[in-house]
Amino acid sequence: MSDPRRQLPSIDALLAGPGVAALLAEHPRALVLKAARAAVDAARVSGGGAPAEGWDAAVEAAVLRLAVPSLAPVINATGVVLHTNLGRAPLAPAAIAALARVAQGYAALEYDLDRGTRGSRHLICRDLLVELTGAADALVVNNAAGAVLLALSALARGGDAIVSRGELVEIGGAFRIPDIMARSGAKLVEVGTTNRTHPHDYERAITTSSTLLLKVHRSNFQVTGFTADVAVVELAELAHQRQLQCLYDLGSGLLMNLAAWGLSGEPTVQEAVSTGADLIAFSGDKLLGGPQAGILVGSTAAIAACRADPIARTVRADKLTLAALEATLALYRDPERARREIPVLRMLTEDLDSIKQRAMALGGELIEGDSEVGGGSFPGAKLRTWLAGFPTEQLAHRLRANDPPIIARVAGNRVLLDARTIFPDQVETVIAALKANG
Numbered sequence: 223m224s225d226p227r228r229q230l231p232s233i234d235a236l237l238a239g240p241g242v243a244a245l246l247a248e249h250p251r252a253l254v255l256k257a258a259r260a261a262v263d264a265a266r267v268s269g270g271g272a273p274a275e276g277w278d279a280a281v282e283a284a285v286l287r288l289a290v291p292s293l294a295p296v297i298n299a300t301g302v303v304l305h306t307n308l309g310r311a312p313l314a315p316a317a318i319a320a321l322a323r324v325a326q327g328y329a330a331l332e333y334d335l336d337r338g339t340r341g342s343r344h345l346i347c348r349d350l351l352v353e354l355t356g357a358a359d360a361l362v363v364n365n366a367a368g369a370v371l372l373a374l375s376a377l378a379r380g381g382d383a384i385v386s387r388g389e390l391v392e393i394g395g396a397f398r399i400p401d402i403m404a405r406s407g408a409k410l411v412e413v414g415t416t417n418r419t420h421p422h423d424y425e426r427a428i429t430t431s432s433t434l435l436l437k438v439h440r441s442n443f444q445v446t447g448f449t450a451d452v453a454v455v456e457l458a459e460l461a462h463q464r465q466l467q468c469l470y471d472l473g474s475g476l477l478m479n480l481a482a483w484g485l486s487g488e489p490t491v492q493e494a495v496s497t498g499a500d501l502i503a504f505s506g507d508k509l510l511g512g513p514q515a516g517i518l519v520g521s522t523a524a525i526a527a528c529r530a531d532p533i534a535r536t537v538r539a540d541k542l543t544l545a546a547l548e549a550t551l552a553l554y555r556d557p558e559r560a561r562r563e564i565p566v567l568r569m570l571t572e573d574l575d576s577i578k579q580r581a582m583a584l585g586g587e588l589i590e591g592d593s594e595v596g597g598g599s600f601p602g603a604k605l606r607t608w609l610a611g612f613p614t615e616q617l618a619h620r621l622r623a624n625d626p627p628i629i630a631r632v633a634g635n636r637v638l639l640d641a642r643t644i645f646p647d648q649v650e651t652v653i654a655a656l657k658a659n660g
């Protein structure tokens with residue numbers, strides 16, 4: 223018998239066929255060419271000659287597959303509000319509008335409109351951050367990991383930075399304090415133990431090489447039992463007595479107290495500023511609810527040192543980020559408006575009854591459960607929620623294949639959809655996907 227692979231068509235012959243010619247009218251030639259090669263390769267690998275659906279259909283399917291963007295929106299039905307794998311904070315409408323406005327054309331990113339001369343991007347968001355946090359100065363960079371790297375380089379390069387062994391943490395996405403420290407050029411000096419660190423541990427470690435006392439917020443885990451650590455206020459005071467500086471890696475960037483909604487224990491940025499730490503680093507896209515960004519607030523001298531450090535250039539924020547962040551921050555001037563319009567805050571403070579309405583609309587079994595804040599914020603906090611439960615585990619796979627993909631929780635052999643993180647305007651889409659796959 224002859225090998226069917228010998229009868230595979232040439233790419234030129236495929237492209238000349240009427241079906242593929244129609245594809246060429248609608249799609250770029252390079253894409254159709256790539257799809258035709260993919261279709262022939264697939265037939266060769268399967269060893270079976272022409273595809274069962276015919277060449278035209280096989281090439282068209284490959285075109286559609288290859289044209290799908292690799293970054294696509296999804297519906298988050300996991301109930302993890304700040305889901306790092308799903309892009310963390312969805313933006314407020316005001317932030318999206320601001321971002322689109324500056325994306326369309328030129329923007330006064332580094333241009334002083336009064337004087338008609340070169341300006342500084344570091345001034346964008348600066349005054350708003352000062353106003354909202356009470357800090358003397360502020361600087362925005364690309365993400366909080368970059369902000370910590372920059373702060374360590376600016377304040378501690380070539381010297382010792384002292385940190386508790388209980389705070390040598392790893393944050394999601396391979397951010398490890400000891401590794402960042404090494405890259406910053408600061409020498410890590412560990413003090414205390416995993417569960418207990420006392421003021422005298424820091425005091426004894428201070429030498430003439432010391433430059434910085436570092437406090438890292440344990441954002442994604444809790445230490446319980448026989449524990450002790452030194453409050454930032456005390457650490458900042460000790461640092462200043464000994465002519466050192468204090469850096470506080472705060473993580474989440476909560477700008478509004480959420481205790482009234484049952485979420486407590488996470489310090490606000492304003493509280494962090496009032497500790498007297500020279501620099502505080504936090505994320506723009508965790509509890510703050512803005513775009514991915516790293517924010518530094520602190521003393522005039524410490525922020526000036528960061529601006530002057532070469533790393534500031536390598537981690538600078540772009541115009542889209544700055545526009546979206548500025549619009550998000552502006553919402554905080556009216557905290558009630560911030561809570562209503564910033565999706566992260568809205569989801570965290572939504573009342574249980576309206577979550578229940580959405581869960582009921584989804585059909586399935588109505589189950590009481592817990593959502594998660596996520597993003598290394600409020601570790602251990604439980605948010606009561608309502609879930610829609612469905613019996614088959616395979617459904618999770620089919621929902622992921624939906625357009626748009628729906629990401630659900632799997633518990634045992636059940637699929638659970640948490641209504642908290644499903645936006646009201648996504649409910650119909652989820653219902654349709656459940657019907658189609660039920």
Ligand SMILES: *Cc1c(COP(=O)(O)O)cnc(C)c1O
Nearest residue numbers: 365366367393441472473505598
């Ligand atoms: C999340 C976090 C970071 C890193 O922030 P990114 O914005 O992800 O770069 C750094 N430190 C702490 C304590 C964090 O929680």
